[in-house]
Amino acid sequence: MSRFFALVCLLLTGIGQAEDRPNIVVLFADDMGFSDIGCFGSEIQTPQLDKLAANGLRYTHFYNTGRCCPSRASILTGLYAHQADVGHMLGETGLRGYRDRLSFQAVTLAEVLGTAGYHTIMTGKWHLGWKDEGSPTARGFQHFYGTRGFIDSYFTVINRTEVYLNDKLVIPPTEHPENDLFPDREWYTTDVFTDYAIHFMNEVRKQDDEPFFLYLAYNAPHFPLHAKPEDTAKYRGKYREGWSAYRQKRYEKLVELGVLTEDWPLSPLDVPNWDTLSDAEKDDLDFKMALYAAVIDRLDQNIGRIVDQLSEMGELENTLLVFLSDNGGTKETGLLGIKGENNTVENYESWGRKGGWTSSYGQGWANLSNVPFRQYKRENHEGGISTPAIVHWPKGFQARGELRHQVTHLIDLMPTFVEVSGADYPKQFNGKEIQPMEGQSLMPSFRTADTVPRTLYWEHSGNRAVRDGDWKLVAQSDQPWELYHMANDRSELQDLSAGNRERFDALESKWDRWAEKVGVLTPAEFDAARKANRESQPKPKRSDPNIVLPPETKVEPGTGLISELFADADLWKTAGGQWTRTDGVYRVEGDNGPRTYHTGLNLRNFSLEVKLTLSKGSQAGVNFRLQDVAEGIDSYAGYYLGIHSGKNQIMLGAADFGYRTVQREPAHIKENETYLLKLTCEKHEFHAKVFDSSGKEIAQLSAKDGTFRNGLIGLRALGGGAEFSDLQIHALAK
Numbered sequence: 001m002s003r004f005f006a007l008v009c010l011l012l013t014g015i016g017q018a019e020d021r022p023n024i025v026v027l028f029a030d031d032m033g034f035s036d037i038g039c040f041g042s043e044i045q046t047p048q049l050d051k052l053a054a055n056g057l058r059y060t061h062f063y064n065t066g067r068c069c070p071s072r073a074s075i076l077t078g079l080y081a082h083q084a085d086v087g088h089m090l091g092e093t094g095l096r097g098y099r100d101r102l103s104f105q106a107v108t109l110a111e112v113l114g115t116a117g118y119h120t121i122m123t124g125k126w127h128l129g130w131k132d133e134g135s136p137t138a139r140g141f142q143h144f145y146g147t148r149g150f151i152d153s154y155f156t157v158i159n160r161t162e163v164y165l166n167d168k169l170v171i172p173p174t175e176h177p178e179n180d181l182f183p184d185r186e187w188y189t190t191d192v193f194t195d196y197a198i199h200f201m202n203e204v205r206k207q208d209d210e211p212f213f214l215y216l217a218y219n220a221p222h223f224p225l226h227a228k229p230e231d232t233a234k235y236r237g238k239y240r241e242g243w244s245a246y247r248q249k250r251y252e253k254l255v256e257l258g259v260l261t262e263d264w265p266l267s268p269l270d271v272p273n274w275d276t277l278s279d280a281e282k283d284d285l286d287f288k289m290a291l292y293a294a295v296i297d298r299l300d301q302n303i304g305r306i307v308d309q310l311s312e313m314g315e316l317e318n319t320l321l322v323f324l325s326d327n328g329g330t331k332e333t334g335l336l337g338i339k340g341e342n343n344t345v346e347n348y349e350s351w352g353r354k355g356g357w358t359s360s361y362g363q364g365w366a367n368l369s370n371v372p373f374r375q376y377k378r379e380n381h382e383g384g385i386s387t388p389a390i391v392h393w394p395k396g397f398q399a400r401g402e403l404r405h406q407v408t409h410l411i412d413l414m415p416t417f418v419e420v421s422g423a424d425y426p427k428q429f430n431g432k433e434i435q436p437m438e439g440q441s442l443m444p445s446f447r448t449a450d451t452v453p454r455t456l457y458w459e460h461s462g463n464r465a466v467r468d469g470d471w472k473l474v475a476q477s478d479q480p481w482e483l484y485h486m487a488n489d490r491s492e493l494q495d496l497s498a499g500n501r502e503r504f505d506a507l508e509s510k511w512d513r514w515a516e517k518v519g520v521l522t523p524a525e526f527d528a529a530r531k532a533n534r535e536s537q538p539k540p541k542r543s544d545p546n547i548v549l550p551p552e553t554k555v556e557p558g559t560g561l562i563s564e565l566f567a568d569a570d571l572w573k574t575a576g577g578q579w580t581r582t583d584g585v586y587r588v589e590g591d592n593g594p595r596t597y598h599t600g601l602n603l604r605n606f607s608l609e610v611k612l613t614l615s616k617g618s619q620a621g622v623n624f625r626l627q628d629v630a631e632g633i634d635s636y637a638g639y640y641l642g643i644h645s646g647k648n649q650i651m652l653g654a655a656d657f658g659y660r661t662v663q664r665e666p667a668h669i670k671e672n673e674t675y676l677l678k679l680t681c682e683k684h685e686f687h688a689k690v691f692d693s694s695g696k697e698i699a700q701l702s703a704k705d706g707t708f709r710n711g712l713i714g715l716r717a718l719g720g721g722a723e724f725s726d727l728q729i730h731a732l733a734k
C-alpha cells in the first residue's frame with residue numbers, strides 16, 4: 001500500500017474501523033462463449049449471474065486472448081500474454097514470450113495485492129506451469145487448492161492434473177478423489193473449487209479484517225462434458241430444435257437486451273443445416289448440448305454459493321466481483337463433438353466420467369455459444385476473443401443493471417485492482433525489473449458509459465488482430481488480413497480491405513511494431529525454437545536400465561539384484577504422505593488419501609518383489625511408470641499393482657487419460673496379513689502374482705503395452721497405513 005493511501009485510509013476510517021478497501025473476487029469460466037449465460041442472451045439458466053448483472057454492470061466489448069494459458073497469463077499479470085512468457089501454451093523455447101511458466105519480469109495480481117495487505121486465495125485451474133518455481137503459491141497466492149496444469153475432467157483426477165493444497169500434492173490421478181471438506185459428497189471440480197474458496201474465505205476472516213483477493217478459476221464448461229444428472233435433466237430434449245433455432249433466439253434476445261445493436265447481423269451458420277442430420281445424430285447432439293448447459297448451470301449454482309458466502313460475511317456490498325470467460329466456444333473437437341460416432345447416448349455410462357478428450361459438444365454448438373460472432377477459441381475474430389463480462393460492486397458505484405460498451409480487456413484488471421486497493425505497482429520485484437502495465441483501469445467506466453478510443457492487440461498460433469478505435473484488422477493463421485469497421489459490423493462480415501488501403505497499412509504496421517515489441521514468433525519459428533530447445537537439453541540416457549543414482553554408480557542391464565544399491569541412498573521422493581524407512585522397512589501411517597514413495601529408479605525391464613501388509617485401511621501396492629506423480633511434471637502414464645481390502649480384490653491399473661483398471665481378481669484381503677507381490681516388466685509385458693502368508697498364490701494378472709518406455713518405481717498407499725519390506729529389484733537384460 002502506498003504510504004499516502006495508508007494515511008488517507010487511516011484518516012477516513014479511524015483506527016479499528018472496518019477496512020474500506022473492497023474484497024476482490026474474480027470468477028473465471030473456461031471455454032465459454034459470448035452468449036452462453038442468460039443475461040447475454042442464453043436459454044441456459046443462470047439466475048445467479050443474471051442477478052449480479054441486474055445489480056451491477058455488463059460489459060459488451062470485453063476481450064480475452066482466445067485461449068486458456070495466454071488468457072490466464074494476461075488476466076493475472078496485466079500484460080499481453082507474450083510479455084508474460086505465455087504467448088502460446090506452456091512450451092519451453094528458452095526464448096522470451098514462450099516459456100513453460102509465467103515471466104519473472106511480470107507480477108501477478110496476487111503478488112501486487114499481497115504487498116498491499118490483501119489475503120490472496122486461488123482455487124481451480126492454474127494452467128501456468130507445473131514447476132514449483134512457477135506455482136500459484138510461488139506467484140503470490142497464500143492459499144491454493146487446485147491443479148497446476150489443465151484439468152480436462154470433473155469427477156476424477158487424470159494424469160498431469162494432480163490436485164494441490166498449497167504446495168502439497170493431495171490428490172494424484174485417481175478415479176475416486178477424496179472430498180476432504182465434505183466426505184459425504186462426491187468430488188466434482190466446480191463444487192470442490194467453490195468449497196475450498198469458501199473455506200479459505202472463512203480461514204482468512206478468522207485471522208483479521210483485511211480484505212481478500214479470490215481468484216476462482218473454474219474448469220467449467222471446458223470439455224469433457226461431465227454433468228450431474230439432475231442438472232442435465234433440466235435441458236435434455238430442449239435442443240432437438242437444433243442450432244439454427246437457438247442461434248436466432250439468442251441473437252434476438254441479445255438485441256432486446258441492448259447488448260448488440262441490430263446493425264450487427266447474426267453471422268451465417270458455419271455448420272451443416274440441422275435438418276440434414278439423422279434422428280440419431282440429433283438425439284446425440286441434443287444430449288451433448290444438454291450436458292454442456294448442465295455444466296454451466298452448475299457453475300452458476302456455485303457462483304450463487306460464493307455470493308451467499310459474501311452475504312453471510314456481511315461483505316457482499318464492498319466486494320468488487322468480476323465474472324469473465326477465458327475464450328470463446330471451441331471447435332477443437334470436430335463438427336459433432338469428440339467421438340460422436342462412438343460415445344453415444346446409449347453408452348453414456350462408459351464415457352460420461354472419462355477424462356481427457358472424450359466428449360464435447362462440437363463445432364455446431366460452439367457456433368451457438370459464440371452468437372452472433374464468427375470463429376472460435378484460438379482465433380482472434382470476435383467469436384474467439386469476446387467474453388461476457390459482469391462487474392458487481394454495490395458500494396463502489398451507483399449503476400444497476402446498466403450496459404457498458406467500452407472496449408476492455410483482461411489486461412485491465414491489474415490497473416483496476418491497483419487503483420481500488422491502493423497498491424503500488426512495482427518497478428522491481430524479487431530483484432527483477434517489472435514491465436509496466438498494459439491495461440487501463442475500469443474505474444472510469446464504473447461511473448460513466450462514455451467510450452474512449454483505444455488500441456488492443458492479439459496473436460495466438462499465427463491468428464492475429466489489432467483493434468484501433470472502431471477499426472479491426474484480423475487474420476487467421478496463414479491467411480490474409482481482413483479489415484472491419486466494428487461500430488458498423490462487429491460480426492465481421494464486410495471485409496473493407498480493398499477500399500481502405502491506407503488504414504489497412506497503418507494498422508498492419510501498428511501490429512508489426514507490437515509483435516516486435518512483445519516478441520511474437522510465427523508458428524514455424526515457435527516450432528523450430530521448441531525443437532532447438534529440446535535438442536539443447538541433456539538427453540536422458542536411453543540405455544536400460546536408466547537409473548537415477550549417484551554418477552559413480554554403474555548399473556548394467558541384467559546385473560541382477562540392484563535394490564541394495566539404493567536401499568540406503570537418499571534417492572527416495574514422496575508424493576504425499578509421511579514415509580519412514582528403517583532397516584529396509586518402508587512404512588506410511590494415517591488415513592489421508594493417496595501417498596506415493598518413489599525410488600528414483602527408472603527402468604523398462606525389471607522384476608520386483610515386495611512384502612506388503614495393510615495395517616489399517618483400504619489399499620496399497622507398487623507403482624511403475626509414474627514419473628508425473630513423482631515429479632509433478634512429466635507426462636508418462638503409470639501402472640499400478642495393488643491389493644484392496646475394501647473391495648477384496650487385487651488389481652492392475654493404468655493411468656493415462658484417467659485411471660482405468662486393466663484387470664482385477666477377487667481375493668479375500670485381510671488387514672495385518674502379509675502378502676508377497678511379484679512383478680515382472682519385460683519387453684512391454686507385465687506379469688504379476690500375489691501370494692498370501694502361507695505361500696499360496698491368490699492372484700495372477702498380466703497386461704501388455706507397446707508404448708511402455710520405462711517406469712519410475714515406487715510404493716503407493718491409499719486411504720490407510722501400509723508397510724513394505726524385503727523389497728528386491730532386479731534389472732533384466734533388454
Ligand SMILES: [Ca+2]
Nearest residue numbers: 030031068326
Ligand atoms: Ca479455455
